[in-house]
Amino acid sequence: MPGWIIPPPREPVKSREAFRRERQEKVARLNRRGYLRSERIKAALLKVPREDFIPFFYRDYAYEEVPLPLPGEEATISCPHSYPLFYEPLGLDRGHRFLEVGLGSGYGAALAREIVGEHGLVVSMEIDPLTLAFAGDNLKKTGYRDIVLVQGDGGLGYPDRAPYDRICMTAACKKIPPPLLDQLKTGGRLIAPVKEDGVQNLVLVEKTPEGTVREVICQVLYLSLRGRYGA
Numbered sequence: 001m002p003g004w005i006i007p008p009p010r011e012p013v014k015s016r017e018a019f020r021r022e023r024q025e026k027v028a029r030l031n032r033r034g035y036l037r038s039e040r041i042k043a044a045l046l047k048v049p050r051e052d053f054i055p056f057f058y059r060d061y062a063y064e065e066v067p068l069p070l071p072g073e074e075a076t077i078s079c080p081h082s083y084p085l086f087y088e089p090l091g092l093d094r095g096h097r098f099l100e101v102g103l104g105s106g107y108g109a110a111l112a113r114e115i116v117g118e119h120g121l122v123v124s125m126e127i128d129p130l131t132l133a134f135a136g137d138n139l140k141k142t143g144y145r146d147i148v149l150v151q152g153d154g155g156l157g158y159p160d161r162a163p164y165d166r167i168c169m170t171a172a173c174k175k176i177p178p179p180l181l182d183q184l185k186t187g188g189r190l191i192a193p194v195k196e197d198g199v200q201n202l203v204l205v206e207k208t209p210e211g212t213v214r215e216v217i218c219q220v221l222y223l224s225l226r227g228r229y230g231a
Contacts, residue, residue, distance in 0.1 A: 004067055004221070009057035019051045022063040026080055035084040040093060044114035045083070053077060053107035053138045070105055072131030074223050077105040078170065082220075087115065089204045089217055090166045090189050097161070099183070100124040101154030101192075101225070102170035106135030110144045112168075122147045123161050125154040127226050153227035157183045164188060171225035172200050181207065193222040 014022075027036070027045045036042050051062035054077065058068045067076040092098060094117045100109055103126035112122045124147060126132040132151050139147055150158050154169070155177035162183035169180070169192035176192055184190055184207045194203045202217040224230055 006069060007058070007061050007064070007066065010060065012056065012059040014051075014060050019049065019062065023050065026063045030081055030084055033081075035081055035088065037088055038091075038093070038115075040115045040117075041084055041087050041111075044111045045080075047114055048107065048110045049142065050080065050107055052142050053105040053110070053135075055134075070131055071134045072128035073226075075104060075128055075131040076223060077107060078222075083108055083111055085202070085217075085220075086168050086170075086191050087111070089215075090168060090191050092116065092166050092168075095119045096165040097121045097163070097185075098123070099158060099161075099164040099167045099180075100170065101157075101168065101180070102126065103132060103135045103149065104170060106138040106144070106147075108168070108170065109135070109147050109149075110139060110142060113144050113147055121161065123150065123158050123164075124148070125150045125152055125158060127151070127153055155179065155225060155227045155229035159183055166190070169193070169225065170222065172222045173225045173229050175229070176203070176205060177229040181205070181212065191217075193220050195224075 030036050051059050054062045065079045067078055092115050096116045098112050103124040109122055109124040157179045163185040165185055165188050167180055167190040172193040172195050174195050186207055188207050190205045193200045200220050202220045204215045206213045
């Protein structure tokens with residue numbers, strides 16, 4: 001992973017209580033740094049055990065600000081701050097129909113499920129079968145059994161459950177895939193890392209009756225989207 005130093009694998013030694021304390025400290029730190037505003041997003045971060053979505057030999061690094069490798073081709077779980085960084089600008093909230101492009105470990109989908117609540121919907125797409133299987137197992141073990149998991153090219157979206165209120169891409173593209181904009185509700189929002197002018201910008205798009213409104217949030221560093229609209 002260019003730009004990141006991955007810690008060495010090791011036998012995990014931390015207890016469940018130690019992870020709980022680290023999770024609380026991480027959320028408090030993210031709150032102090034201005035990453036958190038939504039009480040629902042904060043509650044989800046406090047509830048979902050990130051350590052249960054990490055490969056065994058990287059488990060002790062769960063709350064460190066570094067991406068960690070996952071089964072599959074160039075698959076990673078993003079840094080802890082990445083989730084509020086994406087979900088806060090999206091305004092992800094109760095009752096939303098949410099599409100995630102890039103399931104990864106399943107952690108982001110679990111957070112989203114907590115945020116949208118029982119009347120919302122979470123659909124998550126993953127192109128790599130090994131990554132999908134790993135995430136699916138994590139989600140089952142942690143009790144998230146009603147998330148719709150789809151193996152396929154995320155840039156094409158999943159029209160069977162469209163339209164979506166919110167769409168989140170966790171891999172970098174050269175442009176927002178048109179099928180995703182087609183599947184976004186009018187008034188909906190989409191967020192994605194977009195490669196432009198030699199950097200990756202985290203771009204928020206809002207769909208209006210007249211077209212789309214675009215806002216750059218910050219610079220980021222993500223692996224490239226695979227598939228038809230890959231960067």
